Amino acid sequence: MHTLIQDLYPICRSITGDGFRNSLRRLAEFVPIEVTEVPTGTAVLDWTIPKEWNIRDAWIADASGRRVVDFRASNLHVVSYSIPVHTRISLADLRPRLHTLPAQPDLIPYRTTYYSEDWGFCMSQRALDALPEGEYEVCIDSTLAPGSLSYGECVLRGTTTDEVLISVHSCHPSLANDNLSGMAVGAFLARHLSSSSRRHTFRFLFIPGTIGSITWLALHEPEVARIRHGLVLSCLGDPGDSTYKRSRRGNALVDRAAAHVLGRSGAHRLLDFVPYGYDERQYCSPGFDLPVGCLTRTPNGRFPEYHTSADNLSFVTPEALEDSLAKALAIIEILEHDVACVNLSPKGEPQLGRRGLYKNTGGTSPADFEMSLLWVLNFSDGQYSLLDIAERAALPFTTIRRAAIALRDAGLLITADERRGRFETAIPGSASAPVRSRTSGTHASASSG
Ligand code: ZN
Numbered sequence: 001m002h003t004l005i006q007d008l009y010p011i012c013r014s015i016t017g018d019g020f021r022n023s024l025r026r027l028a029e030f031v032p033i034e035v036t037e038v039p040t041g042t043a044v045l046d047w048t049i050p051k052e053w054n055i056r057d058a059w060i061a062d063a064s065g066r067r068v069v070d071f072r073a074s075n076l077h078v079v080s081y082s083i084p085v086h087t088r089i090s091l092a093d094l095r096p097r098l099h100t101l102p103a104q105p106d107l108i109p110y111r112t113t114y115y116s117e118d119w120g121f122c123m124s125q126r127a128l129d130a131l132p133e134g135e136y137e138v139c140i141d142s143t144l145a146p147g148s149l150s151y152g153e154c155v156l157r158g159t160t161t162d163e164v165l166i167s168v169h170s171c172h173p174s175l176a177n178d179n180l181s182g183m184a185v186g187a188f189l190a191r192h193l194s195s196s197s198r199r200h201t202f203r204f205l206f207i208p209g210t211i212g213s214i215t216w217l218a219l220h221e222p223e224v225a226r227i228r229h230g231l232v233l234s235c236l237g238d239p240g241d242s243t244y245k246r247s248r249r250g251n252a253l254v255d256r257a258a259a260h261v262l263g264r265s266g267a268h269r270l271l272d273f274v275p276y277g278y279d280e281r282q283y284c285s286p287g288f289d290l291p292v293g294c295l296t297r298t299p300n301g302r303f304p305e306y307h308t309s310a311d312n313l314s315f316v317t318p319e320a321l322e323d324s325l326a327k328a329l330a331i332i333e334i335l336e337h338d339v340a341c342v343n344l345s346p347k348g349e350p351q352l353g354r355r356g357l358y359k360n361t362g363g364t365s366p367a368d369f370e371m372s373l374l375w376v377l378n379f380s381d382g383q384y385s386l387l388d389i390a391e392r393a394a395l396p397f398t399t400i401r402r403a404a405i406a407l408r409d410a411g412l413l414i415t416a417d418e419r420r421g422r423f424e425t426a427i428p429g430s431a432s433a434p435v436r437s438r439t440s441g442t443h444a445s446a447s448s449g
Contacts, residue, residue: 001181001184001185001188001237001318001321001322001325002184002237002313002316002317002318002321004026004027004030004183004184004187004188005176005180005181005183005184005237005313005316005321006313007026008023008026008180008183008184009174009176009180009312009313010075010174011023011026011173011174012055012071012075012173012174013170013171013172013173014053014080014081014112014114014171014173014208015050015053015080015081015114015149015171015208015209015211015212016050016051016052016053016147016148016149016150016208017052017053017054017055017147018054019054019055019173020150020170020171020208021035021150023170023183023206024150024152024170024206027152027183027187027206028152030187030188030190030191031154031187031190031191031194031204032154032194033152033153033154033206034152034153034154034155035150035151035152035153036150036151036152036153036219037148037149037150038148038149038150038151038215038219039146039147039148040052040146040147040148040149041146042215043218044211044214044215044217044218044219045214045217045218046214047211047214047215049148049149049211049215050114050115050149050211051144051145051146051147052143052144052145052146052147052148052149053080053081053142053143053144054142054143055071055075055078055082055140055141055142055143056141056142057071057072057139057141058070058071058077058078058082058121058139058140058141058142059071059072059137059138059139060094060121060136060137060138061136061137061138061139062131062132062134062136063134063135063136065137068127068131068136069121069123069127074108074174074309075173075174076108076109076110076122076173076174076175076308076309077108077121077122077123078120078121078122078140078142079097079099079111079112079113079118079119079120079121079122080110080111080112080113080114080173081112081113081114081144082113082118082119082120082140082142083117083118083119083140083142083144084119084140084141084142084143084144085119085138085139085140086137086138086139086140086141087137087138088135088136088137088138089135089136089138090133090134090135090136091131091132091133091134091135091136092133094136094138097119097120097121098120098121098122098123098128099111099120099121099122099123100122100123100124100125100128101124101125101308102125104125104304104308104310105124105125105126105129106124106125106126107124107308107309107310108122108123108124108308108309109122109307109308109309110122110172110173110175110307110308110309114211117144119140121138124309149208149211149212149215151205151206151207151208151212151215151216152170152205152206152207153203153204153205153206154190154202154203154204154206155201155202155203155204156190156193156194156198156201156202156203156204157198157201158198158199158200158201158202159197159198159199160199160200160201161201161226162199162200162201162226162228163200163201163202163203163223163226163227163228164200164201164202164203164227164228164229164230164231164332164335165203165205165227165229165230165231165283165290165292166186166189166190166202166203166204166205166230166231166233167204167205167207167213167230167231167232167233167279167283167292168182168183168186168204168205168206168207168232168233168234169182169207169208169209169210169212169213169232169234169278169279170182170183170206170207170208171207171208171209171212172209174309174312175307175311176237176311176312176313176315176316177235177236177237177238177297177303177305177306177311177315177316178234178235178300178306178307178311179209179234179235180237180316181234181235181236181237181238181316181320181321181324182233182234182235182236183206184237184321185233185236185237185321185324185325185328186204186206186233187204188325189204189233189325189328189329189332190202190204192325192329193332198336199336199337200228200229200335200336201226203223203227207279209278209279210279210281210282212279213279213282213283214282217282217283217288224288224290227290227291227292228253228291228335229252229253229254229257229291229292229335230247230254230283230290230291230292230293231254231258231292231293231294231295231328231331232278232279232280232283232292232293232294232295233294233295233296233328234278234294234296234300235296235297235298235299235300235303236295236296236297236320236321236324236325237297237315237316237317237320237321237324238297238298238303238305238315238316238317238320239297239317239319239320240297240298240303241266241267241268241269241297241298242262242265242268242269242295242296242297242323242324242327243262243268243269243270243271243295243296243297243298243299244258244259244262244268244269244270244271244293244294244295244296245271245272245273245274245277245280245293245294245296245299246258246270246271246272246273246293247273247280247284247290247291247292247293248273248284248286248289249284249289249291250272250273252291252293253291253334253335253338253387254291254292254293254331254335255291255293256334256387256391257331257334257335257338257387257397258270258293258295258331260334260387260390260391260397261327261330261331261334261397262327264396265327269299271299273293277294277299277300278294278300280292280293280294295324295327295328295331297320297324330397330398333397333398333401334387334397337386337401338385338386338387338397339385339386339415339416339417340380340382340383340384340385340386340415340416341376341380341382341386341404341407341408341413341414341415341416342380342381342382342413342414342415342416342419343376343377343378343380343381343407343412343413344411344412344413344414345377345412346377346381349374349377350377350412352370352373355410355412357370357373357406357407357410358370358373368395368396368399369399369402369403371393371395372393372395372399372400372402372403373403373406373407375389375392375393375395375400375403376389376400376403376404376407376413377407377412377413379392380404380413382416382419386400386401386404
């Protein structure tokens with residue numbers, strides 16, 4: 001993931017243009033990505049697809065022709081979406097167009113002017129302070145013209161049409177945590193999920209922030225209706241603690257799944273929904289109100305490197321990326337496998353030791369797995385789901401799930417859906433009767449702890 005981030009880092013991305021397309025092409029080497037182009041001027045919800053922006057070069061040069069600000073050194077130097085300009089101008093007249101961070105004098109800020117036609121440069125305060133008064137040549141070799149907005153989609157079909165939406169804004173230039181870490185974790189998550197069987201259909205969106213999610217929502221009403229769970233991914237590579245921002249609903253399964261995973265992984269933050277942040281703002285707008293939360297490490301705006309040249313390749317670490325990917329996968333495991341089950345031998349505890357499920361060393365405390373067997377058997381009455389049980393037992397979902405699989409393999413457990421199916425399609429009792437007869441009349445397992 002860190003290598004992918006290094007490859008993507010130099011590309012000058014924006015909400016439209018070749019930098020965005022080239023980045024999708026690079027991601028497409030990892031996962032199948034279908035690119036859609038939406039023409040400039042297309043109405044999308046209350047917005048309109050903007051003109052397409054492309055840039056080749058930009059600089060500020062002093063009287064001797066020396067570049068004192070150079071786009072080739074950092075693409076953050078140009079305000080994103082700057083219109084073309086080539087002129088001579090005094091430093092005094094140029095100053096209002098020069099953006100700096102006086103409190104972080106060595107850093108270049110990241111600025112955009114997407115929706116008003118303007119131009120400007122970004123530089124460190126220290127570099128600005130070093131410029132003598134006088135006349136400078138400024139050039140922005142860009143085009144802002146009718147074209148299209150591009151977005152990438154990777155759809156992994158499941159056994160059902162219920163969808164999990166994973167949304168990643170991919171429109172920032174040389175910024176590693178926001179947003180290249182999200183792109184890398186998203187691509188690797190998609191690659192991982194593509195190699196296993198899936199109940200849900202997974203839809204990964206690599207889109208420009210705000211306008212991209214608005215565009216996708218406007219053009220995909222039928223798919224929107226199928227979204228059961230969703231995550232926005234960003235800022236997943238910094239060394240800070242993991243953070244989950246709940247969906248607007250606040251108690252959706254994805255909210256509970258993320259709280260369970262983060263709650264068992266050390267220091268973390270759980271935040272309630274606020275109508276500010278990333279594309280969850282659009283998915284959770286009241287007209288959609290989708291169960292989509294946002295997974296980050298340190299949230300946007302809360303780390304000093306945010307939207308500056310310090311959000312660079314050394315700020316994101318392979319360890320943090322790997323940890324974020326593991327947490328996203330753990331959340332998805334719950335979304336995929338949280339079902340309610342039914343204990344087929346509910347009168348007394350079935351004898352687990354006889355079935356090789358329970359170690360017969362009396363007197364010792366049962367390990368997590370054995371404890372999970374008892375929890376799953378006791379609460380699988382069709383009402384409690386495996387996540388409900390994991391929360392109540394304060395045990396990892398993945399252990400509870402492993403216990404459920406073992407009990408199912410032993411003929412002691414079926415899912416509530418399976419039971420409903422049997423009662424509808426088979427002669428009442430016939431399908432499950434052999435299972436019951438095998439387990440009836442046994443006493444508690446040998447070791448009671
Ligand atoms: Zn950002």
